[in-house]
Amino acid sequence: MADIQHLEQVASQIRRDIVRMVHAVQSGHPGGSLGCADFFTALFFDVMKHTPEPFHMDGKGEDVFILSNGHISPVYYSALARSGYFPVPELSTFRKLNSRLQGHPATHEHLPGIRIASGSLGQGLSVAVGIALSKKANQDPQTVFALCGDGELQEGQIWEAVMFAAHNKVDNLIITVDANGRQIDGDTKDIMGFGDLAPRFAAFGCDVMHMEGNDMKQVVAGLAEAKSRCGNGKPVVIVMHTEMGYPVDFMVGSHEWHGIAPNDAQLESALSQLPETLGDY
Amino acid sequence: MKTYTVQNEKDTRSGFGAGLDELGKTHPEVVALCADLTGSLKMDAFAKEFPERFYQAGISEANMIGMAAGLAVGGKIPFTGTFANFSTGRVYDQIRQSVAYSGKNVKICASHAGLTLGEDGATHQILEDIGLMKMLPGMTVINPCDYNQTKAATIAIADYKGPVYLRFGRPKVPNFTDPNRKFEIGKALMLNEGTDVSIFATGHLVWKAIEAGHALAEKGISAEIINIHTIKPLDETAILESVSKTRCAVTAEEHQMNGGLGDSICQLLARKNPLPVEMVAVNDSFGESGKPNELMTKYGIDTVNIVEAAERVLKRK
Numbered sequence: 001m002a003d004i005q006h007l008e009q010v011a012s013q014i015r016r017d018i019v020r021m022v023h024a025v026q027s028g029h030p031g032g033s034l035g036c037a038d039f040f041t042a043l044f045f046d047v048m049k050h051t052p053e054p055f056h057m058d059g060k061g062e063d064v065f066i067l068s069n070g071h072i073s074p075v076y077y078s079a080l081a082r083s084g085y086f087p088v089p090e091l092s093t094f095r096k097l098n099s100r101l102q103g104h105p106a107t108h109e110h111l112p113g114i115r116i117a118s119g120s121l122g123q124g125l126s127v128a129v130g131i132a133l134s135k136k137a138n139q140d141p142q143t144v145f146a147l148c149g150d151g152e153l154q155e156g157q158i159w160e161a162v163m164f165a166a167h168n169k170v171d172n173l174i175i176t177v178d179a180n181g182r183q184i185d186g187d188t189k190d191i192m193g194f195g196d197l198a199p200r201f202a203a204f205g206c207d208v209m210h211m212e213g214n215d216m217k218q219v220v221a222g223l224a225e226a227k228s229r230c231g232n233g234k235p236v237v238i239v240m241h242t243e244m245g246y247p248v249d250f251m252v253g254s255h256e257w258h259g260i261a262p263n264d265a266q267l268e269s270a271l272s273q274l275p276e277t278l279g280d281y
Numbered sequence: 282m283k284t285y286t287v288q289n290e291k292d293t294r295s296g297f298g299a300g301l302d303e304l305g306k307t308h309p310e311v312v313a314l315c316a317d318l319t320g321s322l323k324m325d326a327f328a329k330e331f332p333e334r335f336y337q338a339g340i341s342e343a344n345m346i347g348m349a350a351g352l353a354v355g356g357k358i359p360f361t362g363t364f365a366n367f368s369t370g371r372v373y374d375q376i377r378q379s380v381a382y383s384g385k386n387v388k389i390c391a392s393h394a395g396l397t398l399g400e401d402g403a404t405h406q407i408l409e410d411i412g413l414m415k416m417l418p419g420m421t422v423i424n425p426c427d428y429n430q431t432k433a434a435t436i437a438i439a440d441y442k443g444p445v446y447l448r449f450g451r452p453k454v455p456n457f458t459d460p461n462r463k464f465e466i467g468k469a470l471m472l473n474e475g476t477d478v479s480i481f482a483t484g485h486l487v488w489k490a491i492e493a494g495h496a497l498a499e500k501g502i503s504a505e506i507i508n509i510h511t512i513k514p515l516d517e518t519a520i521l522e523s524v525s526k527t528r529c530a531v532t533a534e535e536h537q538m539n540g541g542l543g544d545s546i547c548q549l550l551a552r553k554n555p556l557p558v559e560m561v562a563v564n565d566s567f568g569e570s571g572k573p574n575e576l577m578t579k580y581g582i583d584t585v586n587i588v589e590a591a592e593r594v595l596k597r598k
Contacts, residue, residue, distance in 0.1 A: 126350075
C-alpha cells in the first residue's frame with residue numbers, strides 16, 4: 001500500500017529541484033515538468049519495479065520508462081537522482097558544459113537511467129514499443145511505460161507506433177499522455193485540436209482510461225489500474241489530465257511557462273509554495 | 282591486369298537476404314524489421330524460418346527505426362530493411378536521435394540504392410544516402426560490390442557493436458568475389474596492383490572499375506584498383522599507400538559527387554597528400570526512369586567514364 005503522504009513529500013522536493021535547476025541556468029522547461037511531477041514520483045517511488053544501482057541498459061527483469069517528450073528533462077533527472085540512479089548534487093550541472101544532464105535526455109554522456117535520447121518529438125513511443133517487443137521475446141513479464149506530451153501527438157510517428165502496438169497486441173506497454181492542453185504557441189485546442197483524445201486511441205485499438213495527474217492518490221491508483229489492464233491483448237493508454245506549472249500559482253493557467261525560466265523573485269515565490277522535504281541539493 | 286571470373290549474375294540484395302537467413306541460424310539475438318518490402322529486400326526466407334524474430338512494420342519507416350532502437354535497448358541485434366531512400370532520407374532524424382546519437386546497435390539495411398533501381402525513377406533513386414549516413418557521428422557506412430560480398434558484409438555487421446548503414450542494390454550484377462572470404466569492416470580490398478593511377482571504387486562501380494582496368498591496360502596504362510566497400514571508417518592507410526605509388530586517383534561510385542566516397546577521399550588527400558583526383562559520380566542531379574545500364578551511361582558513371590577519368594587525371598600528374 002503506497003504511502004501517499006510520503007510520495008507527496010517526494011513530489012514537492014522534485015518540484016523544488018525543477019524550478020531551481022531551470023532558474024540556475026535560466027533555461028529549460030519548467031511547466032510540463034511541474035505538471036508531471038506527481039506521475040514521475042508515483043512511477044519511480046512506488047509503481048515501477050526497477051534497479052537504479054547498478055543501472056542496466058537492457059532493463060531485463062525491470063519495468064522500463066521511456067520519456068518521449070524529452071524537454072521535460074528536469075522532472076526526469078530529479079526523479080532519477082532522488083530514486084538513486086546518480087548523485088543528487090549532480091542536478092546542479094543541468095544544461096551546463098561537460099554535464100551528463102543534457103538539455104534533453106541523452107545516453108551519449110552515459111547518465112544512468114537514460115536508455116534513449118529524446119527531444120526531437122514523436123520518437124520515444126516507437127522506442128518504447130521496441131523495448132516492449134524485446135521483453136516479449138525474452139519472456140520478461142515486466143512492463144514498459146512511455147510518456148508523451150499531448151502536443152507531441154501532432155507528430156505522425158506517434159500514430160505509426162500506436163497502430164503497430166495495437167495491431168500486434170503489444171499489451172505490456174502503458175502509454176501515458178500528459179494532457180495539459182498546452183504547447184509552445186498556445187493552447188493545444190487552438191494550435192491543432194484533437195477533440196476528445198480517448199476515442200481516438202480507442203479507435204486505434206487501445207485500452208484507454210483517464211487519470212487525474214495532479215492528485216497523488218489518483219495517480220497511484222490509476223497506474224495500478226493501468227498495470228492490471230496489461231496482458232489483455234491491447235496497449236493501455238492513460239489520458240492523464242494535468243495542469244502545466246502545477247501548483248505554482250503564477251505558472252498555472254497558461255502555456256507561457258512551457259519553456260522559460262523563473263527570475264530570482266519568481267524562484268523565491270515558487271519555492272515558498274513548495275515545501276522542502278528531502279533537502280535541496 | 283588481373284582477371285576475375287564471373288561466377289554468376291546476382292543481385293546484391295539477394296546476398297543480404299542470404300546473409301540474414303544465415304544469421305537467423307547462428308545469431309539468436311538477430312531480429313529483422315521490414316516496412317512492407319519483404320520480397321524486394323529478400324527477407325522472406327528469414328521471415329518464414331524465424332517468424333517470431335521478424336517484425337512487419339508496415340509502411341511506417343519512422344516507427345520501424347524507433348522500434349529497432351528499442352529492440353537494441355532490450356539486447357537484440359535489429360536489422361531494418363527497406364529501400365535506401367526510405368532507409369535514410371525519410372527517417373534521417375529518427376536515425377540521428379534514436380540510433381546514432383543514442384549509440385544503438387541497429388543495422389540499417391538498404392536496397393535499391395542509386396540509379397540502378399531503374400524504372401521507378403528519381404523519387405526512389407536516392408543518390409545522397411552515403412553522404413547522409415557518413416555525416417552521422419559513430420555511423421559505419423558499407424557499400425559492398427556483389428552478391429558474395431554483400432552476404433559476407435551482412436554476416437560481419439552482426440558481430441560489430443554499433444550502428445551500421447549497409448547499402449546494396451536491385452539489379453543482377455557480376456558476382457566475382459571469393460564466396461569464402463570473411464568481410465572485414467573498414468579494410469579496403471586490393472583487386473589489382475598497378476603503378477600509374479589508383480582507382481577507388483565502391484558498390485556496383487567496383488566491377489565497372491575492373492572493366493576499366495582492362496581497357497586501360499590495353500592502352501598501356503597500369504591501374505591499381507581498390508574496392509572501398511567501407512566508406513566510413515575509411516581505410517586511410519590503404520588509400521594513402523596506393524597514391525604514394527601512383528600519384529593520382531580516380532573515385533567511382535553510384536552516388537552524388539557531393540557527400541560520397543570521392544568526397545571522403547578528396548578530404549583525406551587534401552589533408553595528407555594533395556594529389557590530382559577525378560571523380561566518377563552523379564554530378565548534382567536527380568535520376569530518372571530507365572534501364573539501369575541506360576542510366577549509368579546517361580549519368581556518366583559507366584566503365585567508359587572511369588577510363589576517361591583515368592586518362593584525364595594522368596595528364597594532371
